[in-house]
Amino acid sequence: MDDSKKKILVVEDEKSISDIIKFNLEKEGFMVYTSYDGEDALVKQVSHDPDLILLDVMLPKLDGFTVCKKVREKSNVPIIMLTAKEEEVDKVLGLELGADDYMTKPFGMRELLARIKANIRRASLTLGPDIDQAQSNIRDFGNLTIDLNRYEIRKNGEILELTLREFELLRYLAEHENKVFSREQLLEEVWGYEYYGDIRTVDVTVRRLREKLEDDSSNPRYIMTKRGIGYYFRRP
Ligand code: CA
Numbered sequence: 001m002d003d004s005k006k007k008i009l010v011v012e013d014e015k016s017i018s019d020i021i022k023f024n025l026e027k028e029g030f031m032v033y034t035s036y037d038g039e040d041a042l043v044k045q046v047s048h049d050p051d052l053i054l055l056d057v058m059l060p061k062l063d064g065f066t067v068c069k070k071v072r073e074k075s076n077v078p079i080i081m082l083t084a085k086e087e088e089v090d091k092v093l094g095l096e097l098g099a100d101d102y103m104t105k106p107f108g109m110r111e112l113l114a115r116i117k118a119n120i121r122r123a124s125l126t127l128g129p130d131i132d133q134a135q136s137n138i139r140d141f142g143n144l145t146i147d148l149n150r151y152e153i154r155k156n157g158e159i160l161e162l163t164l165r166e167f168e169l170l171r172y173l174a175e176h177e178n179k180v181f182s183r184e185q186l187l188e189e190v191w192g193y194e195y196y197g198d199i200r201t202v203d204v205t206v207r208r209l210r211e212k213l214e215d216d217s218s219n220p221r222y223i224m225t226k227r228g229i230g231y232y233f234r235r236p
Contacts, residue, residue, distance in 0.1 A: 005031040006120055009050035011041040011067065012082065013059050017105075021054065024109045025116070038062025045071055052120050054112075055099070056082045057092075065097060072098035076164045078119040082107075098163045101191070101201070118192035123164060141174050142235040144222070155213065165190070166209045169202075173223060173233035182230040206231055 008025055012018040013036045022032045033048050035041040037060040045053065053071065057064040068079055081092045081102040092102045100119055103112060137148035145154045151167060153160045162170070169190050173181070181189070183199035191201065210217040221236035 005029060006052070007031045007033065007048060007050040008116065009033045009035060009041065009044055009048060009053045011035045011038070011053065011059065011064070012056040013037060014056075020109075021112070024113070028113060030116075036060070038064065038067045041067050042070055045075070045077070050077060051123070052078045052080065052116055054080050054082060054116070057088045058084065065091065068097045068099050072163070076123070078123045078164070080115055080119060100163075100165050122168065122190075122192045139174070141177070141233075144174070144235075146171055146174060160212050162209070162212060165205055166212070169205055170209055170213065170223070170233070173231065177233055177235070180226045180229050180232040186230065202231075 006029075008030045010018055010021050010025070010032060012021065012034070015036070018034050018036070022034055025032045033044055033050065035044050039061040041053075041055070041059070042062070044050075055064045055067060059067070062070075064081055068081065071077065071079065078100045079098070081088075081097075081099045082105060083089050083092060083102050084105050086104075089102060089104060092099055101115060103115060139146045139148070143156050146152075147154070148171070153162060153167060153170060169186065172186070172190050183202040186202050187199060206223060207217070210220050210223055213222055214220045222233060224232050224234055226232060
């Protein structure tokens with residue numbers, strides 16, 4: 001076995017779909033583990049420590065929403081939810097699940113592969129070993145400190161409990177202080193998609209980030225909305 005292979009855990013109870021995903025991912029050089037119910041998925045997440053999880057919503061024993069929440073209690077592994085209906089998409093976007101992304105069935109394999117690669121690349125950029133300049137990896141933004149080594153953001157000295165994507169979004173905006181980005185630009189820069197993303201993902205992540213970051217999320221002082229354009233960061 002090649003140790004450098006990225007590991008994907010595919011959690012999908014429909015065997016025909018699982019098989020075709022596994023076949024295509026292996027062809028692309030991924031190491032694939034499969035799970036057919038939510039409880040088994042939690043066990044395999046711990047035992048195989050995958051680089052990414054593809055997680056179906058409707059599953060026996062534990063549904064994908066519950067699995068996602070439980071994984072998030074302990075891990076920042078990228079999670080792409082596989083949804084079958086628009087109601088499930090709304091739920092993925094609306095709940096505090098901490099999923100990084102979602103795809104609606106039926107989806108094409110090329111799109112799935114693009115999403116998987118974008119999510120893994122993004123995660124490895126953040127978590128990667130490129131941390132030899134300890135000093136320059138701590139950035140100060142008034143009462144916010146972004147520590148790229150520990151990948152922590154502190155506000156007035158208190159660590160904010162952020163998901164990987166929330167961290168990345170805040171870091172990106174803060175590093176380009178006062179510059180306004182469109183949702184499409186943020187999707188491309190922070191999520192790493194060129195064509196496939198849904199801009200609602202950006203709005204939802206901004207909303208969650210504000211709830212954690214701002215004193216009053218309905219009256220933000222860090223992440224500002226530029227009406228009709230997008231978002232920017234400023235120091236209060
Ligand atoms: Ca299912």
